[in-house]
Amino acid sequence: MLGLNKNDTTLFVVIIILTILAPFLLNPFPTESTLAQFNAGYPDLMEKFVVFGIFAIGFNILFGLTGYLSFGHAAFLGVGSYSAVWIYKLFTYNVIPALILAVIVSGIFAILIGYVSLRRSGIYFSILTLAFAQMSFALAYSVLSNPKFNLTNGETGLQIYANDLQLFHRESLPNFPHIFGLSMGSTYKLGVGPWEFQFNVAYYFCALMMIASFYFAIRLFRSPFGMMLRAIKSNQQRLNYTGLNSRPYMLAAFVVSGMYAGLAGGLLAVTDPLAGAERMQWTASGEVVLMTILGGTGTLIGPVLGAGFIKYFENIFSKINDQVLHQWFTFLPDGIEDFLVAIVHPFIGKGWHLTLGILFMLVVIFLPGGLVEGGQRIARIARRLMNRDKAADAANVSAE
Amino acid sequence: MAILEVKGVNKRFGGLAALSDVNLTVQESTVHAIIGPNGAGKSTLLNCLVGKLMPDSGSVMFDNRSVLGRKPHEINQMGISRVFQTPEIFGDLTVLENIMIPCFAKRDGAFRMHAFEQFANEAELIDKSDAILADVSMADQRDAHAASLSRGDKRRLEMAMCLVQEPRLLLLDEPTAGMARADTNNTIDLLKEINSKRDITMVIIEHDMHVVFSLAERITVLAQGTPLVEDTPDNIKGNPKVQEAYLGESQI
Numbered sequence: 060m061l062g063l064n065k066n067d068t069t070l071f072v073v074i075i076i077l078t079i080l081a082p083f084l085l086n087p088f089p090t091e092s093t094l095a096q097f098n099a100g101y102p103d104l105m106e107k108f109v110v111f112g113i114f115a116i117g118f119n120i121l122f123g124l125t126g127y128l129s130f131g132h133a134a135f136l137g138v139g140s141y142s143a144v145w146i147y148k149l150f151t152y153n154v155i156p157a158l159i160l161a162v163i164v165s166g167i168f169a170i171l172i173g174y175v176s177l178r179r180s181g182i183y184f185s186i187l188t189l190a191f192a193q194m195s196f197a198l199a200y201s202v203l204s205n206p207k208f209n210l211t212n213g214e215t216g217l218q219i220y221a222n223d224l225q226l227f228h229r230e231s232l233p234n235f236p237h238i239f240g241l242s243m244g245s246t247y248k249l250g251v252g253p254w255e256f257q258f259n260v261a262y263y264f265c266a267l268m269m270i271a272s273f274y275f276a277i278r279l280f281r282s283p284f285g286m287m288l289r290a291i292k293s294n295q296q297r298l299n300y301t302g303l304n305s306r307p308y309m310l311a312a313f314v315v316s317g318m319y320a321g322l323a324g325g326l327l328a329v330t331d332p333l334a335g336a337e338r339m340q341w342t343a344s345g346e347v348v349l350m351t352i353l354g355g356t357g358t359l360i361g362p363v364l365g366a367g368f369i370k371y372f373e374n375i376f377s378k379i380n381d382q383v384l385h386q387w388f389t390f391l392p393d394g395i396e397d398f399l400v401a402i403v404h405p406f407i408g409k410g411w412h413l414t415l416g417i418l419f420m421l422v423v424i425f426l427p428g429g430l431v432e433g434g435q436r437i438a439r440i441a442r443r444l445m446n447r448d449k450a451a452d453a454a455n456v457s458a459e
Numbered sequence: 460m461a462i463l464e465v466k467g468v469n470k471r472f473g474g475l476a477a478l479s480d481v482n483l484t485v486q487e488s489t490v491h492a493i494i495g496p497n498g499a500g501k502s503t504l505l506n507c508l509v510g511k512l513m514p515d516s517g518s519v520m521f522d523n524r525s526v527l528g529r530k531p532h533e534i535n536q537m538g539i540s541r542v543f544q545t546p547e548i549f550g551d552l553t554v555l556e557n558i559m560i561p562c563f564a565k566r567d568g569a570f571r572m573h574a575f576e577q578f579a580n581e582a583e584l585i586d587k588s589d590a591i592l593a594d595v596s597m598a599d600q601r602d603a604h605a606a607s608l609s610r611g612d613k614r615r616l617e618m619a620m621c622l623v624q625e626p627r628l629l630l631l632d633e634p635t636a637g638m639a640r641a642d643t644n645n646t647i648d649l650l651k652e653i654n655s656k657r658d659i660t661m662v663i664i665e666h667d668m669h670v671v672f673s674l675a676e677r678i679t680v681l682a683q684g685t686p687l688v689e690d691t692p693d694n695i696k697g698n699p700k701v702q703e704a705y706l707g708e709s710q711i
Contacts, residue, residue, distance in 0.1 A: 062577055283563055283581070284574035286552070290560055293551040300509065300547070301620065302535035302564035311572055 067277050070360060074273055078266040081105055082256045089253030093386060096378060099371055102246060102259035106330045107370045109262070109269040110323050115350040115362030116269075116276050117319020121312050122348070123357035124285060126292035127177075130185045130344050131192025134172070135165040135317040137199060137339030139324020141210070144217045144334045147236065151227040152332070154236050154243065154264070158325040165321020166314055173313035177306065180295070192344050199336035216335030236329050238264060243329055261330045268326060269363075272319060277359055279315070288312050320347075349415075353422055355429030364430045369415065376411040462487040462628060462660050463508070468517030470503055477503040478514065479684045485628075485677075490654050490661045492671045495681035496704065501664045502544075504681070505632055508662075509541050510534045521628065532569050540621035544632040546613035548620070550606030554597060557605050557616055558588035561624045591623045595649065611642045615649070622653060629653070631663040635670050647673050672696070680704065 063071060077084065086100030099105065118132050139161035146157040176187040204213030211217055219225075233242035243261035250256075279285050287308050290298050298305050328334055337343070346369065354365025384403055388396040406414045426432045465483040469476070478500045485491045493501050506512040508519060510531040519526050526534050535541075549557050562584040567573070592598045595615045600608065605616060614634065621629055634650070635643040647670055653659055654674075665671050671678065671692070678695045680687040682704040688695065695701055 064579070278577075279574050281578055282574050282576050283559075283578060284572060284576075286556055286560065286578065287563070289552060290549045290556075293549040294547055297547040297549060298560070299531040300535055300541050300543075301561045302532050302569060302624065303560070304530070304532045304569040307570040311574075315574070 061274070063277060064281070067281065067359075071274065071277060074360070074363075075270055078109065078270060081108070081266070082258055082262075086254060086256055090255050091253060096383070097375060099375060100256065102257055102262050103330070104370065104374050105259070105262045106265050106326075107374070108367045109265045110326045110330070111347070111350065111366035111370055112363040113265075113269050113272045113326065114320055114323035114347050115354065115366040116272050117316045117323070118347045119351050119356065119358075119362040120276060120279060120288075120319065121316035122351055123362075124280070124288035124292060125309060125312050127180065127309065127313075128185045128348065129176075129188040129313070129316070130341065130348070131172070131188035131190070131195075132316070132320050132347050133339050133341070133343035134192040134195040135169060135320035136324040136327070136343065137195065137334065137336065138165045138168050139321035140328045140334035140338055141199070141217055141324075142321070143325040143328035144219070144332060147219050147225070147328070147332050148217075148223045149226060151225065152232060152234070152236050153227075154238050154325075154329045157236070157328065158268075158322060161321045161325030161328075162318050163321075165324065166318045168321075169314040169317025170310070173310050173317070177309050177313060189341060189344070192339060193341055196336055196339040196341070199339055211334075211336060213336070216333050218333040236261075236332050264329065265326050268322065272322065273359070273363070280359060284308070284311070349419060353419055353429055355431030358429070358431045361429050361431040368430065372411055372415050372418075376407060376414055377409065379407040381408075460487045461485065462522060463662070464518075464520045465504070465508075466518045466520075468504070468507060468514045468519065470500075470507060470512065470514045476684050478507070481517070481681075481684070481686055483679055483686065483689070485660060485662055487660055488654075488658055489676045490650070490663060490674050492663050492665060492675035492678045493681060494665065494668075494671055494678060495687075498683075499681040500684040501681055502632060503684075505541075505630055505662075505664060508534075508630060509539065532564075535564070535624075535626075536569060538627035539630065540624055540626035540628070541630045542614075542617050542621055542632060542634055544636055546610070546617045548605045548613055548617050550604070552605055553602050554592065554605055554608070554616060555585070555588055555601050557620055558591055558623055559584060561620045562587055565624045588623060591619045594622070595619045611638060611645075614638070614646070618649065618653075622657065622659075625657070626659060629659050629661045631661060631665075633665055634663065635665065635667055643667065643670060646670075650674055 061068070082100050082105065084100070085105065086098045088094040088098050114136060118129070122128055142161040142164040143157035146160050150156065172188065172191045176184055176191065179187060199211040201213060203210040232240055233244070236243045241260055243264065245260050247258040248255055249258065287298070287303065291305050291308060295305050324338065327338070350365035350369050351362045352365070353368060354363065355361025381400055381404060384400045384407070385396065388399050391399065404410070422429060428435070461484045463483070463485040465481055468478055468481040470478040481500070481504060493504065495501055503512065507514045508526065510526065510529050510533070513527065521537055521539060524537065526537065526539070549560065559581070566584065589598065589601070592601055595618060597612065597615060597619065600612065605613070608616060635646050638646065650661065651674065654661055663674065675692055677689065678692055679689045680695065680701050687700055687704055688698055690698065
């Protein structure tokens with residue numbers, strides 16, 4: 060179907076179903092229950108899942124296929140956001156032109172950075188991209204926000220003010236990013252018994268974009284172009300002596316990857332119409348590296364899983380505090396309860412990075428293929444157990 | 460007709476003259492061996508032919524066009540393929556994919572953005588690759604990971620990758636290094652067949668005299684960066700200068 064082989068079609072259909080049903084699947088606990096804080100099915104977080112999923116899918120096209128580790132991908136995320144917000148400020152809140160500009164501008168930006176950075180490989184490439192990203196951050200944070208020429212609005216971040224031009228904005232249109240009049244902020248709430256499910260326009264719009272991005276990524280992975288990129292990772296010298304110029308292949312991969320990041324940046328401005336320089340900082344670049352490695356480098360689904368995993372931790376684990384812990388351990392004698400809370404305390408709330416770090420180390424050491432490898436191992440064990448059961452059944456039948 | 464002409468090539472590494480005034484003419488459709496003791500400059504010469512090194516002076520003409528200053532991929536596109544001393548293949552890819560990559564290079568040139576095309580639709584190239592794999596008797600390893608092959612198979616795969624491009628000149632850097640005698644003989648047969656059936660000119664660097672004398676029609680002896688003699692294998696065998704510079708060593 061759609062030019063995909065059987066396995067890829069299955070994967071693609073599963074992804075579509077999961078993203079469509081996410082408001083249900085991520086909201087397993089009733090609103091009033093104590094476990095409700097583990098629910099991830101609210102628009103803000105679900106949007107982050109899919110937007111950073113797109114970011115990581117794009118990053119994986121570069122890192123997973125070619126092995127070139129970019130440490131400055133957040134620059135493209137930021138450029139995408141700024142471009143989108145400028146469309147809002149000057150023309151319209153409609154998200155389509157905003158996203159188109161975000162992708163184009165980040166693509167041009169990627170050509171410039173890639174052209175210079177790709178002169179080197181390995182660690183030098185990583186350092187060059189890091190340097191470019193930090194320069195972009197400095198530009199956005201201070202240089203390009205002076206009173207004479209204010210492109211980024213510095214520390215405050217670029218946002219929409221009442222006196223902005225907004226050439227094509229009409230009274231009848233929502234005062235928020237919208238798609239042909241349908242506001243991105245509108246949410247339909249469905250109450251089923253004690254549960255409440257939220258269906259948000261921005262989420263479904265971002266999810267649609269992620270599904271499209273995922274589809275293009277599958278096609279790219281399976282194309283001759285994708286094979287060339289894997290060949291670069293495997294043996295760049297051989298590729299050159301085989302009559303292929305690795306430079307334009309690398310640049311093309313870098314630009315495609317940068318455009319994915321630009322799309323993700325634009326979508327961040329779709330869910331919330333502002334753009335800040337911190338989006339370009341090196342921690343943001345590092346985060347997408349973590350997402351990709353945690354999920355499974357070079358796999359199709361891995362980056363999306365990694366992005367979801369990290370964003371879940373960032374938003375859910377950081378919300379657990381001592382009070383919540385006391386509630387959980389309340390059945391224990393007081394002394395033990397306090398002791399347990401004291402032990403767990405550093406790993407929750409603001410300490411969620413600590414938990415994430417430990418999990419990351421465990422994954423890298425025991426599952427070098429990331430969460431995807433974990434899934435594959437579980438599937439293999441399950442299959443073996445099932446086969447054993449079948450064999451046992453067959454033995455029983457023949458014995459009777 | 461001369462397909463490759465090397466004239467007055469010099470290459471220095473610091474104080475060391477790796478090549479000094481090297482002249483070499485390779486006739487079309489022949490197998491030309493370059494031999495010489497370690498450090499004679501054989502590999503340096505080969506690297507000058509494929510764009511890895513730039514000679515300090517001199518000219519290298521392939522088919523009456525200069526190869527100097529061109530990048531490795533451009534030289535390959537002119538029709539020169541190279542087999543490395545240690546097999547250089549795409550270890551992470553399957554055997555079939557390893558063959559498909561040079562097929563794409565041959566058909567589409569040095570770069571093409573075929574990101575939305577499907578691998579499975581390239582039936583013509585897949586057939587061509589399968590045929591080559593059958594020729595080097597590796598058809599049953601078609602879907603294996605290239606990294607998992609034995610050393611001899613990796614060498615054959617690399618050879619097949621070069622052959623599928625139908626090069627006009629094939630450069631081989633010690634193609635039987637580290638091989639057992641049986642494998643060496645197989646390689647000799649394979650190379651003979653390639654030369655006669657496909658009409659590919661070959662320049663071969665080799666230490667193993669058995670290989671050199673069973674394949675080469677002309678032999679150039681390099682010593683300390685300069686060609687000592689160039690002649691037929693029979694004359695080389697009896698040449699006292701060669702005995703002294705090269706074969707003499709092994710007789711002690």
